[in-house]
Amino acid sequence: MSERMSLKQLANHLGLAEGTVSRALNGYPDISLRTRERVQNAAREFGYKANPLARRLATGVAEAVAYLMPHSQSAMSEPFVSQLLSGLGDSLSERGWDLLVAQSVAAEDEPEMLSRLISSGRVSGVVLSRPMKKDARIEVLRRAKFPFIVHGRSNDCADYAWYDVDSRAAFVKAVDHLVAMGHSRIAFIGSPTYFSFAQERLDGYRDAVQSNGLSFDQELVQITELSDDGGERAAGDLLDSADPPTAFVCVTDTQAIGALAAIRSRGMVPGQHVSVIGYDGLRLGRHTNPPLTTLAQPQSHSGRQLGDMLLAIIDGGDPKEFQELRSAELLRRKSDGPVWTANSDTMFMQREETT
């Protein structure tokens, strides 16, 4: 509502043409140092800033990037969104670009929404989270040759930019760890494998199980919804089965927390009678009962990374050159331990939290 000075007014005030003032401000070389400084001073004095809408229309550059909100199944909020947005914002604000968040009502019309978004000219690039193995959104972007970057990877990720954590390797790490502690019946609690990350983690689990000489038992794989309730249900079913597992690896901390509840509600102690390892490294895992052992993602501001990479691509960089794979670390808290045996109580020892 506060009135701003227009380019025209500034130009009149200086006795120059609008175009001249514009060029002076935008660093064109055909403006003498003298007038350039004169213009810049006046602009500063009056607090002149070019109207972004007008500039965007004239230049054809949207100066904005969209983040596609993942459709959270279950009403649970996605804890990472806020951090990611913050990092993205940091990156974009250095250029004075806008960050806008987009979402569609239903997941299935996301591609449609996306193609409208990119053809509307409102944004110069897009950030995607949590891709599926075969992701229609990525197809849309790819076909339109529109700049984008993915937080995660789909199956065919060779030709676009992404930032991901090697959760497959992480799950190998987790299973190896459990095997080393004597476990041989290790269950996997996951989410539908059209999510790329769920497949990755399942693959890691399977590989590690087999490379440790155990047989991959389909019975030990439970696919469920991505929530604490889902985890609790899945773990409960497994525990109640004829030949229950002695350890769980879960695709997210949220599910793992549910698994802890299932174990406790059956009168057992997680970390002692049954081990649980989650994935994400959520801070709240420090406060569960018992504190949750987890595969912790690098805490770094992935949003910042994604933003910087996307901008580089918008500037003409080759997407293929912006692919970054980080790795997760096993963060041992208290929900894992050696396999339980009759005389385990004497073997069970307290541990401090380690990295």
Add this chain to the structure above:
Amino acid sequence: MSERMSLKQLANHLGLAEGTVSRALNGYPDISLRTRERVQNAAREFGYKANPLARRLATGVAEAVAYLMPHSQSAMSEPFVSQLLSGLGDSLSERGWDLLVAQSVAAEDEPEMLSRLISSGRVSGVVLSRPMKKDARIEVLRRAKFPFIVHGRSNDCADYAWYDVDSRAAFVKAVDHLVAMGHSRIAFIGSPTYFSFAQERLDGYRDAVQSNGLSFDQELVQITELSDDGGERAAGDLLDSADPPTAFVCVTDTQAIGALAAIRSRGMVPGQHVSVIGYDGLRLGRHTNPPLTTLAQPQSHSGRQLGDMLLAIIDGGDPKEFQELRSAELLRRKSDGPVWTANSDTMFMQREETT
């Protein structure tokens, strides 16, 4: 990148003037039904959509709203942000408006950033979270007579729109509840009271303490940072004092979770030896040790509410008429109980979670 049809092309194709086509599409009454339909059909056929940037420039309506990301002290992500954005997005997308998130590097230059934002013309309204008692951002908006709505309330909240939960009343409820269970030394763990919500809750605490005939003891009030660590430290100090409290009310669940840790680490059982009540109703509170009793905010999509109200104000509604106060409910889980006495073990009884 996909090429769109321009108004000009569409007009040429139809043999009409650009202005006519524009008016036909925008429902002006001076277009005959016949040509209006002809135009609409053609538009549909070619998938014509007006370029938003051009429309915004021409009409002077930004068709966008900004959400100001709260500066999270401590690296903890704000769990509510994602939900709130989602609700806001729902509301805005019905009009085809954009939602953009803005943030400043440091909290202190938020007002400056805000005034640049609103004078830039990029947005038609602003949503603010977590106001301070005296909030410079609100001042800026108010002075500029710019449409905005606050998620929470500052001290002088009579003349603007807000959506808030009556956390003061909630804290009265919590203290009354504890007193009814025999507690008389009830501590308050809070965050700096320049945050409006922190002050509200402290006020509720103080009122309830006094109305229950207890004396308000400054020693029992601990102000600390808004994190689990902060809560743990504060609770620890209190517990280690000469005359420790038998119950805690905490300004957020996050802090309350820290308090639980402090209690456990001193060999006591939260909910039995010492009671803890948090605020927020975070779902993860179901999984702490023990499950956290808390003051639960109405789960409804506050983002949706905020969005709808802000739009109404942008449409010319009187901000004063958009003030909504919801109330929080005591959600009893397991971290509260009767005051502990030597023979309490016999009195202590199991409870199921209730609303």
Add this chain to the structure above:
DNA sequence: TAGCTTTCCGAAAGCGCTTTCGGTTTTGGA
């Protein structure tokens, strides 16, 4: 000092829409 570059700036044409204004056709009433 003529002639050729450079340097520097003004003018004007967009960018893709909206909206006012005025003029031409139709229509309706007498």
Add this chain to the structure above:
DNA sequence: TCCAAAACCGAAAGCGCTTTCGGAAAGCTA
């Protein structure tokens, strides 16, 4: 049949900027 009022539509002027183009002024060489 004539005239005023509707009903319709075209033309044009923006919105506030950018960017190309061309020409005047200034600088340089010979």
